Amino acid sequence: MRLGILVTHIRAEEKLLIQAFEKAGIQPDILLDRELNIDITGGAGQPAPTGIPWQDYDLILERCVSTSRGMYTLAILNTWGIQTINTYQTAAICADKLQTSLALSRCHIPQPTTRVAFTPESAMQAISDVNYPAVLKPVTGSWGRLLARVNDRDSAEAIIEHRQTLGDYNHHTYYIQAYVEKPGRDIRAFVVGDRTICAIYRQSDHWITNTARGGAASNCPITPVLDDLCQRAAAAVGGGILAIDILEDADGQLLVNEINHTMEFRNSSAPTGVDIAAEVVAYTLNQVEVRV
Amino acid sequence: MCPECDAELNIPADAMENEIIACPDCGAELEIISLNPLQLELAPEVEEDWGE
Numbered sequence: 001m002r003l004g005i006l007v008t009h010i011r012a013e014e015k016l017l018i019q020a021f022e023k024a025g026i027q028p029d030i031l032l033d034r035e036l037n038i039d040i041t042g043g044a045g046q047p048a049p050t051g052i053p054w055q056d057y058d059l060i061l062e063r064c065v066s067t068s069r070g071m072y073t074l075a076i077l078n079t080w081g082i083q084t085i086n087t088y089q090t091a092a093i094c095a096d097k098l099q100t101s102l103a104l105s106r107c108h109i110p111q112p113t114t115r116v117a118f119t120p121e122s123a124m125q126a127i128s129d130v131n132y133p134a135v136l137k138p139v140t141g142s143w144g145r146l147l148a149r150v151n152d153r154d155s156a157e158a159i160i161e162h163r164q165t166l167g168d169y170n171h172h173t174y175y176i177q178a179y180v181e182k183p184g185r186d187i188r189a190f191v192v193g194d195r196t197i198c199a200i201y202r203q204s205d206h207w208i209t210n211t212a213r214g215g216a217a218s219n220c221p222i223t224p225v226l227d228d229l230c231q232r233a234a235a236a237v238g239g240g241i242l243a244i245d246i247l248e249d250a251d252g253q254l255l256v257n258e259i260n261h262t263m264e265f266r267n268s269s270a271p272t273g274v275d276i277a278a279e280v281v282a283y284t285l286n287q288v289e290v291r292v
Numbered sequence: 293m294c295p296e297c298d299a300e301l302n303i304p305a306d307a308m309e310n311e312i313i314a315c316p317d318c319g320a321e322l323e324i325i326s327l328n329p330l331q332l333e334l335a336p337e338v339e340e341d342w343g344e
Contacts, residue, residue: 008342009323009335010311018308032310067341142343243344260344 001288003028004048004057006073008065012266016277017063024281031060033069044080058288059083061280063262067095067140070262085284086261090238094261097175098139100237107236109229110255112247113178120160123174127156133179136163138171142260143212146171149179180247180255185209187220187246187254190265190276191234192283196227198272211267219271229254237261241280295332296320303330 003021005028007014021028035049044055060077062084064070074088086094093099104111112135115126127134127150136148136159150156163171186209189199199222202215209215220226226246233256234242243263247255265276294301299317303324307313311324312335321335 007310010308015306015308015311019306030310065342066339067343140341145340145343262344264344 001026001285002052002057003284003288004031004050004060005029006031006033006060006062006064006070008033008069011065011264013264013277014063016266016269017061017280020275020277020281023278024285026281026285028061029057033064033066033073036069036073038073038076040076044077044082054080054082057082059085059284061085061284062091065262067091067142067262071095083287085287086240086242087238090240090242091261093237094242094259096139097137097258098173100259101175103236104233104256107232109233109236110253112180112255112257115176117174117176118172120164123160123176124153124156126174126176128153130176130178132156135177135179137175137177139173139175140170144208144210147208149207179207180257181250182209182247185215185248186257187226187248188268189220189222189226189230189244189246190263190268190274190279191230191242191244192279193239193241193286194231196222196230197276197279198222198268198274199226199230200268200271212264217267217271219273226254229256233259241283293332294318294320294322295334296322301332303327 029050031049039046045053048054062070062074071091074084074091077084078088093103101114113130117123117126133149133151138146148159185201185203187199190197199220200217201220202209204215211217230244233244237259243260245258247257269276294315297318299315307324309324309327313322322332323335325331325333
């Protein structure tokens with residue numbers, strides 16, 4: 001069995017995964033995205049940066065912190081028929097909040113009220129339509145970057161003008177959500193294949209609860225309702241290894257907010273007691289065996 | 293030595309090439325370019341598409 005891990009560099013998560021592979025008796029090849037130089041028409045017989053032909057890999061686990069590098073590489077590898085986790089299809093949906101919302105909508109999965117507009121005027125109207133406060137997000141991006149809670153018309157006008165003037169075209173797609181009054185926390189659930197292996201609450205005094213922004217992690221029990229929602233949400237984007245961000249609204253209803261396809265989990269194994277890296281590795285090895 | 297502040301660094305025994313570590317003195321993120329011989333560089337700046 002020959003496995004590769006595609007990385008931008010090795011963070012805590014990738015180190016945990018490599019150690020878990022080694023514990024399972026597998027030495028994965030580390031593939032650096034900065035070293036890729038691929039002939040698009042050259043096919044899978046051309047060598048990877050390791051010198052080994054791409055076609056000799058049974059599976060590539062994509063763990064790039066660079067979304068674009070990871071996604072395009074998945075597109076190439078899947079076009080060549082090389083098995084990857086996750087697939088390009090799943091990554092492309094999860095990397096784009098608008099595409100994620102559409103996928104969730106197609107499968108009737110509850111999510112915050114969301115509107116999209118493309119001009120300052122229509123964006124102002126869309127914000128009014130979801131009511132203040134609203135949340136503006138770039139359609140691509142992570143770690144809570146450039147999220148804006150818009151409390152009134154003045155701040156909406158200011159943020160839109162800044163985005164029109166300072167942002168590239170990506171920031172001229174206005175993805176607008178109704179602000180969800182959540183109980184000082186959200187939920188991040190980890191889905192590996194057809195199992196919701198664990199979940200954490202992310203508690204914060206700030207409305208942005210990402211652990212990358214200082215949110216504190218504690219164990220969140222997996223109830224049948226949460227499990228069902230996570231399974232349906234994962235299936236809606238194509239499945240694989242995913243982290244699903246969920247909001248609890250004032251009525252206690254669970255709303256799927258975002259889905260992450262190269263999840264970070266360094267702070268989540270300790271509070272949940274689940275060895276997430278070992279779960280990911282077991283699933284990955286099983287996928288290779290299934291295919292073989 | 294940290295390439296940013298010259299602090300002495302303790303490299304973990306299980307360190308890997310291309311691993312990101314933080315300098316305990318100045319907080320700079322560093323990438324281990326090579327383990328033998330040890331070579332460190334400042335880690336790349338976070339780009340707009342970085343994340344999960």
